[in-house]
Amino acid sequence: MTANLLGTSVEDILGEVFDDEPDELFVVNPSADAIESFVDAATHFEGPLPETRLLADDRLLKDVMDDFLVASNTADLIENDVLTLRTADDLSRSSLLVTDDRVVALVTAGDQTAGLVTDDAEFVPVALGAVEGDWDDAEEYTLRTPAISRVRQTLDEEISPEVEGDFDDVMASMETARGDGDGLDEVTVSLLVAAKNRVLLYDISKWGEDVGIASKATFSRTKTKLEDMGLIDTEKVPIDVGRPRLRLKLADDRLQDAPPSELANVAQTILR
Structure with missing residues (x-):
């Protein structure tokens, strides 16, 4: 299984993922900064966006969505059927971006976040199945902020x-x-x-x-x-x-x- 570096900021990493035009994207256990970066990147991306399922820690997501600037743009993505939110209290996985053909691990060091990516044909389906299971077990998150x-x-x-x-x-x-x-x-x-x-x-x-x-x-x-x-x-x-x-x-x-x-x-x- 090989891994390559995909950008050194969350914005760069997401731009690369969006450019690849996947149909679906899982964002699993992101940090607060990663959630904000995703919302910003998705809001300003000019091409087609994948149907994204974001699974985050419950308290962390609530704290991020206390910011009207982030929450109102998130609500736009939800209303446009681009994004769905769910939460869990005991997420133990690394921060991941998962599509049907690659897995990107988000690794933060100092003020940089690297995207370590693998497209290994045996590993990716296993990882995708695991995060799909996490998603099925998670709680729906209702955002009350208007778009x-x-x-x-x-x-x-x-x-x-x-x-x-x-x-x-x-x-x-x-x-x-x-x-x-x-x-x-x-x-x-x-x-x-x-x-x-x-x-x-x-x-x-x-x-x-x-x-x-x-x-x-x-x-x-x-x-x-x-x-x-x-x-x-x-x-x-x-x-x-x-x-x-x-x-x-x-x-x-x-x-x-x-x-x-x-x-x-x-x-x-x-x-x-």
Whole structure:
């Protein structure tokens, strides 16, 4: 059985695998970085993608999917019938990429990940059978994050093209969207972009609940938090029947002057 080196980064390795155009691909016991790299590579790959079954540690996958940037792109792959997710609590296999004609072991050393590949005609079917068994025994993983394409489409149609463009620019400028100090979460970004465009709180929170980002109550609590921190403000807008609604607006001159691509960085600077 021979083995050859297939790239020295997960992105390079996946690019080689995708270029080979397999019908199916198993991604078994990947690291958090490998999951993120797969989602990024699959999202940006321009050719046909294999039907991929990703089997990961349950807690690790949940942690990775707490990042809206990763989860919303993952949801796109799922909706396009490219990806299926399952989890297990006691995965003991090495990190592997398995197709019907080769097995790639992902070996990490320092900041590099090598892909050691074999196409041995006797070994590959055995490995494929083993990971198929793992898959059959695993639990289905339900991702509740909405697909980013649906988020963009509904923002454009239900709020405005300007808000959708600003939301996209803000998200593109962020490395993570967890709300853990390293990145704002998706609710905060939605409210900041809405405030930049003077959108009604009712409209953005209804959109957010309908598309599956968060409940109206979560939007309301986050709005109050951002008000208390001096990032946004509101003004009452009378309506024909019922209580006046609240129009969102940015409260800090630094945010008002910032282009969308800098809005997240400026907001995090204010919050620190």
